[in-house]
Amino acid sequence: MGGEEHQEQEARSERMRAGARAQVTRLARSTVSGVRRLSSPALLAILSAGAFGAFLEPGEATAGAALLGAATAVGGNLLTDLVKAGIARLGEDSSGDGNGDESSRRMPEDDLEQRIQQILEGGGPEAERLRAEIAHVLHQIGAVGAALEAAIQAGDRDLQEHLTRGLAALGREFAEFSFTLTAIEDHLRVLRDGQDEQGAQLGLVVDLQYRQATDIRLLLQLVSELPWPQAAGATGGGRERWNDECPYRGLAPFAETDAEVFYGREVITAQLVTAVSRRLACPGLWW
Structure with a gap:
């Protein structure tokens, strides 16, 4: 891999890590009861949607498709198809005059998150394939460390604990996520x-x-304490030196x-x- 290609890949990975961090920050701001007690499918859906949200910017379907094409080696076929479907919907729904508010930016990412979670919760061969592809993506881009960093920066200890437990549970439950246990400890040590x-x-x-x-x-x-010059004719000035009398004054x-x-x-x-x-x-x- 050439230097320029490596820089482009690292830039894409950083953009995906930033998306994962943004998802965790969003969780920290949530006031919905129980939202942080995430199941494995929900946690994977949140991190995946955040990572691939960079390709789902409203009004930028063409640029998103180009970015996704360059990142195909990172994601698998099923995960890539889900993101492509989201990009296609952006192209169909875009009127060219998007207001760029938070809801319009969140909608494609939320749709992707819901679709991923539905497949994972459905079980079967399709869920196994998607989970393996997500594991590859999160491992390649360093999403575990990015998510932990965002939780720590948010200062929310409750979220930090639930996120750490959730990531560790993935490593214990699924062989393809065995890297998370080491990644958690290594990144926490770095931090x-x-x-x-x-x-x-x-x-x-x-x-x-x-x-x-x-x-x-x-x-x-x-x-x-330095002596100041005195006016002509002035007398006195300065304190008298101690005359060896008893320095103790009692009370x-x-x-x-x-x-x-x-x-x-x-x-x-x-x-x-x-x-x-x-x-x-x-x-x-x-x-």
Whole structure:
């Protein structure tokens, strides 16, 4: 495979992964009770329809057919025929003045999802063929990792758990999906390592900002203590040095006039002020 052909294939795969991610994101936004407790046919239909939704853009039936033709090696005959049928319906239904709203974009994809789910739930040789073709597609494009990534980015733990359980169940139930068990663990490790690396980098930035903020406060304190030039004829100015008297004041508090005795904690004080300032600048718990 030449370099240009490889780039085109990877671009198609990424477009299909993006469709699978969009389906998972859509699930995260759903408020329908029980929608996330997906059966195997429903889960496969959702991911497949999302992956091939790139070829089902309203008003772009010709371009979709061309893309599908280039991706035929990825999908099998039965799955390809289902997508081709959807493209054909787009060509028939398109009036050339689509409004491009969400419902019009979702309709072909929803139809494909329903058709795939119906075949899989029907059982028999046709369902077995379609399931094998879907397994090949999802494996080739890395849809398992894309779906998990979308669920994690959505921040929905309930969806994350049900999706992970559903994908793992596919691997245990069907031999053609045995790759999902390894793919789940491998991709989660990649995501974890990436998050750890980002966290470490962020920690370095935070530590640097904390140190710099402390240094700035120390310099401001230094400037405030520097002697200022006095006007001609002015007297006094500046604090008297400690005259070796007892520095302890019993229960009496230290005040500004005792600065010559109570000193030496400038760095700790600046660090404390910086920490408190950051805490006040951010909502919620900072620690």
